Amino acid sequence: MTAPANTASQAPLLTVQLARKWQEATDICGLELLPLPGEHLPPFQAGDHIDVHLPGGLVRPYSLCNSPTEADRYELGVLDAPQSRGGSRAVHLGLRAGQTLQISAPRHQFSLAPQAAHHLLMAGGIGITPLLSMAHALHAQGASFKLHLAVRSRSRAPYLERLAQLPWAASVALHFDDEPETRLDLAREVAEAPAGSHIYTCGPQGFMQAVLGAAEAAGWGADRRHQESFAAAAPEAGDQPFELELSRSGRIITVAADQTAARALTDAGVFLATSCEQGVCGTCLTVVLAGEPDHRDQYLTPEEQAANDQFLPCCSRAKGGRLVIDL
Numbered sequence: 001m002t003a004p005a006n007t008a009s010q011a012p013l014l015t016v017q018l019a020r021k022w023q024e025a026t027d028i029c030g031l032e033l034l035p036l037p038g039e040h041l042p043p044f045q046a047g048d049h050i051d052v053h054l055p056g057g058l059v060r061p062y063s064l065c066n067s068p069t070e071a072d073r074y075e076l077g078v079l080d081a082p083q084s085r086g087g088s089r090a091v092h093l094g095l096r097a098g099q100t101l102q103i104s105a106p107r108h109q110f111s112l113a114p115q116a117a118h119h120l121l122m123a124g125g126i127g128i129t130p131l132l133s134m135a136h137a138l139h140a141q142g143a144s145f146k147l148h149l150a151v152r153s154r155s156r157a158p159y160l161e162r163l164a165q166l167p168w169a170a171s172v173a174l175h176f177d178d179e180p181e182t183r184l185d186l187a188r189e190v191a192e193a194p195a196g197s198h199i200y201t202c203g204p205q206g207f208m209q210a211v212l213g214a215a216e217a218a219g220w221g222a223d224r225r226h227q228e229s230f231a232a233a234a235p236e237a238g239d240q241p242f243e244l245e246l247s248r249s250g251r252i253i254t255v256a257a258d259q260t261a262a263r264a265l266t267d268a269g270v271f272l273a274t275s276c277e278q279g280v281c282g283t284c285l286t287v288v289l290a291g292e293p294d295h296r297d298q299y300l301t302p303e304e305q306a307a308n309d310q311f312l313p314c315c316s317r318a319k320g321g322r323l324v325i326d327l
Helices: 087-094 125-141 160-165 186-192 205-217 261-267 302-307
Strands: 014-025 028-035 049-053 059-063 074-079 100-103 118-124 145-151 172-176 197-202 225-228 242-246 252-255 286-290 322-325
Touching: 028 087, 049 074, 059 074, 059 087, 059 125, 074 087, 074 125, 118 125, 118 186, 118 205, 125 145, 125 197, 125 205, 160 172, 186 205, 197 205, 205 225, 242 261, 252 261
Parallel strands: 118 145, 118 197, 145 172, 197 225, 242 322
Antiparallel strands: 014 028, 014 100, 028 074, 049 059, 049 100, 242 252, 286 322
16 A cells, blocks of 8 residues: 555555445444455454445444454444445445455454453444444453443344344343333443443444443543544534644644644645544544644554654644644
């Protein structure tokens, strides 16, 4: 792979075969990825995701949902989201079984806490994908856990048949909005969790906020609350404007408080290769020559972030008033 001109370095991509594609539930498809003949897939851990390179040049992160013990395949579940930025449409309409795809190696940013006495896995719809992999791993370890899946209706619930047949089916609770008797009572689940429990959540932002809010209200510290989110980067409350100095031209571009650096560059007519806009794929990785970035990505390692010599303009900002970048 040839890295984009504005990036420092990126890991080489893997080529895999889309062996199967199926309808898992309403608006959700399943994908099984296999290595090419004579090749092997890198191992992964529960909670990992991969970046999938899709038709049209899009790159999107998707969580692996199968057991980490299955070293010969990756499985994904993808929601056809009406408000998406094109990734889910590309998966549902553009991918066919038998074709080859390029993907990243698994990335590990959503981890199980090994010290937890009990693991409370709270999934909203398609957010079950990383939590399903976690449940597989916890069962294999003999660890204590409970997996909750909350969806609007049974027709929109992925993996229903599979969950009913798994050896740990007794550790699964299903909740449907249109079946009041199954409604999820977050406060009760948190209150009844064993001492020393950790909570993990993935799904729509509102669902995750409710889950984490219930745990916080019950006095669970931040170190016991974990979430996975692939939402597009957005400015945060309290963000301040800052400047980008383009070293090659000396041009100064102001990034507004409610604007990403990538958007400011694009609006100013400066070409910047972008893709995921979430800080996970690394496409927009840009060299920093001076200044200290406010890193908000999931792509760079903690050591790479600490070096402060590169940042991702799609999500990260500046801790001071200006960054000098190699553009």
